[in-house]
Amino acid sequence: MDCVDEYSHSSPQVIYFSKSIPTKEVEKKIEYSNVFCQCVGSCDQNANCACMKQSGTRYSYTDRTELENYVLIYKNINRPTYECNEQCQCKNTLCGNKLIQCGPRTGLIVKICDDSRKGLGVFTEKLVKCGNFICEYAGEIISEVEASMRFKINARVQRMNYIFCVDEYFGDKNIKTFIDPTFYGNIGRYLNHSCDPNCSMVITRINDNIPVVALFACRDIIEGEELSYDYGITDLSSEIEDPETSRTKCLCGSVNCKGFLPYDTRIM
Numbered sequence: 001m002d003c004v005d006e007y008s009h010s011s012p013q014v015i016y017f018s019k020s021i022p023t024k025e026v027e028k029k030i031e032y033s034n035v036f037c038q039c040v041g042s043c044d045q046n047a048n049c050a051c052m053k054q055s056g057t058r059y060s061y062t063d064r065t066e067l068e069n070y071v072l073i074y075k076n077i078n079r080p081t082y083e084c085n086e087q088c089q090c091k092n093t094l095c096g097n098k099l100i101q102c103g104p105r106t107g108l109i110v111k112i113c114d115d116s117r118k119g120l121g122v123f124t125e126k127l128v129k130c131g132n133f134i135c136e137y138a139g140e141i142i143s144e145v146e147a148s149m150r151f152k153i154n155a156r157v158q159r160m161n162y163i164f165c166v167d168e169y170f171g172d173k174n175i176k177t178f179i180d181p182t183f184y185g186n187i188g189r190y191l192n193h194s195c196d197p198n199c200s201m202v203i204t205r206i207n208d209n210i211p212v213v214a215l216f217a218c219r220d221i222i223e224g225e226e227l228s229y230d231y232g233i234t235d236l237s238s239e240i241e242d243p244e245t246s247r248t249k250c251l252c253g254s255v256n257c258k259g260f261l262p263y264d265t266r267i268m
């Protein structure tokens, strides 16, 4: 099951990449997964799939009639899920444990939001069921030093911030991964923040130790609705007009709107 991603960017300044790409500096730190399954055929019928066991679940997804209908099982939100990878025996079969790596769902459109001050946003042309996969948040994987530098430049030139920090704890070890789709990335870069979101992020591992950030619907989303998630969980989108004093006004329009975009000082 190869990745199918037929989206593109309208701006020629942004290069379309379906998957995250590490910069040279980060590339040196990549460790390939030592977990892979020996399943013959489809993993969804096999209780011994090593990748699913690593996720702490027998199945990662239910309703596996076709990829767009897969529904994520939120077994343990604090633990990454592990999809089957290139080393697995299940190879290119229709494996019940491969979804994110197969590319974004169809029917997504990028257009200017009703409140044009938010810029572009992602909308769905068809119903999305709670638990369905939307897309990956793909971009350049950059170092903390690079993220901090780019973040300050974004604030200075008043450019929208796309840098996202994945903050993970393994025992007492804290690992931060920075994803920046400003220049290279996929359709995930256009999802806006909402204080009452209809999508949430799930951290996944596929071929290596670099986290793959995936967006899933956290409720049913009707045709024509804008897709959104809460930047506050792990995001750095504290675009600040004046780094000392002001923050970006939130325009999500929800009744429980907190007034400003989430503010994260981790790379400042």
Ligand SMILES: C[S@@+](CC[C@H](N)C(=O)[O-])C[C@H]1O[C@@H](n2cnc3c(N)ncnc32)[C@H](O)[C@@H]1O
Pocket (backbone or CB within 6 Å): 117, 118, 119, 120, 121, 159, 160, 161, 162, 189, 190, 191, 192, 193, 194, 237, 239, 248, 249, 250, 251, 252, 261
């Ligand atoms: C990851 S980008 C989202 C896509 C962006 N709207 C675009 O046109 O490319 C994040 C930026 O979008 C804007 N944005 C996202 N959600 C917003 C919201 N709820 N209210 C105001 N601006 C928002 C902010 O400028 C933020 O830095």
